[in-house]
Amino acid sequence: MTRQILIIALTSVVLTQIATFATSIYLHRALAHRSLSLRPIVELLFRAGLWLVTGVVRQQWVAVHRKHHTFTDQEGDPHSPLLLGFWKVQLGNVYYYVQEARKPETLRKFAPDLIPDRWERALFVRGWIGVGIGTILVGLAIGWWQAAAAMFGHAILFVFVIGPLINGLGHWMGGQNFRNTAYNSRVLAWLTGGESLHNNHHAFPRSPKFSLRRSELDPSWLAIRILAALRLVAVVGAPLQTRVTR
């Protein structure tokens, strides 16, 4: 039984890390900020991976995130802890996301470049089917009830821990290299695919690299460099190199 629990816990963490890297590299850096360009086959793999482990719709994610950058911590920011309160965003991040993602005007205004294509309409818009197939694939590897438990654990980790740590805590407390309302957490960045270097990111949104100081690690940037060395990804935005301003 202990072994089963260990397998479930490990699978949950691996699934969450896959979702975190795919969100950070593909949805965030490649699509929302256009700082990376992906080969079509790589893009399709990212889309399929996200469909299987999150069911997220890319136009919705990108629109909500671009709106966050446009109105950061001001009226119109979909998930600002400064406006809503820390715990509301920390616990209700998914609620605020869904509320904003459902608004057709938000999608039209902030992500008109990502209107659903054939793949989206045929497959990826049906998030629950993706997550269902994902659960079956995990089940083939570790068993059915174990897969259901691991997917549940992953959902809790991804939706209630990783996401809110970026959107909630990332605008609440931590270190700062630049003058803006976001904060860095060097330790959490190890778990969030580098996303917790959020102060750096708000200072240079088009940089595909979120780390700046030697002590800061951006795991997604390491993955991007490997993909770039294999010529699967091209770096478009200038990587962060500027001196800190505070």
Ligand SMILES: [Zn+2]
């Ligand atoms: Zn932010």
Ligand SMILES: [Zn+2]
């Ligand atoms: Zn961003």
